[in-house]
Amino acid sequence: MHACPHCQKPGVRDPAVRWSARENPAQCTYCGGLSHVLASTSSAIAMFTWVTLIGGAGLAFGLGSVVMAVAAVLVACAGNVWMWRRCELIPIDRKSAQTANRVGWAATALAVMMGLFS
Ligand SMILES: [Zn+2]
Numbered sequence: 001m002h003a004c005p006h007c008q009k010p011g012v013r014d015p016a017v018r019w020s021a022r023e024n025p026a027q028c029t030y031c032g033g034l035s036h037v038l039a040s041t042s043s044a045i046a047m048f049t050w051v052t053l054i055g056g057a058g059l060a061f062g063l064g065s066v067v068m069a070v071a072a073v074l075v076a077c078a079g080n081v082w083m084w085r086r087c088e089l090i091p092i093d094r095k096s097a098q099t100a101n102r103v104g105w106a107a108t109a110l111a112v113m114m115g116l117f118s
Contacts, residue, residue, distance in 0.1 A: 002026075005091040006033030018042075018084060022100040025092050034097055035089040045083045052076040 001010035002017050009030045016026035017037060025034035056072015059065075092100075 002085075002089055004028035004030060004033055005035050005089045007031040012089060014084065017087070017089065020089075022092065022097065023104040024101070025097045026089070033091060034094060035091045036097075037087050038090060041087050045080060045087070048083065049076045049080045052079065 002012040002014065003009070004011045006028060007030050009028070011028035011030035012026045012035060013029070020026040020036040021039060021042075022036055025036040027034055052072055053076045056069060056076065060069035060072060
């Protein structure tokens with residue numbers, strides 16, 4: 001559980017935090033307040049996980065070491081979980097979330113149209 005930036009209680013579920021974004025915020029089970037992680041935070045965590053996994057796999061392959069491969073997976077998983085637990089939640093109100101959602105859809109629709117007609 002993550003601490004809610006609205007009421008400071010641990011009311012935001014981990015999976016909701018992981019998938020949260022401005023367009024799709026996580027909801028607090030105590031106060032119903034919406035919050036999300038910054039896009040830069042979630043992409044940085046994904047980046048770390050992949051770099052560790054791929055780097056570790058390369059190293060393990062180069063060294064022919066199974067222990068190295070296991071260590072890389074452990075570090076990637078532990079780091080991922082640890083960073084998600086520490087990441088900061090940004091409060092967002094329902095209205096801006098809806099606007100962000102609409103803007104997101106509009107941008108997607110526009111991109112698809114541009115793709116079709118160009
Ligand atoms: Zn709350």
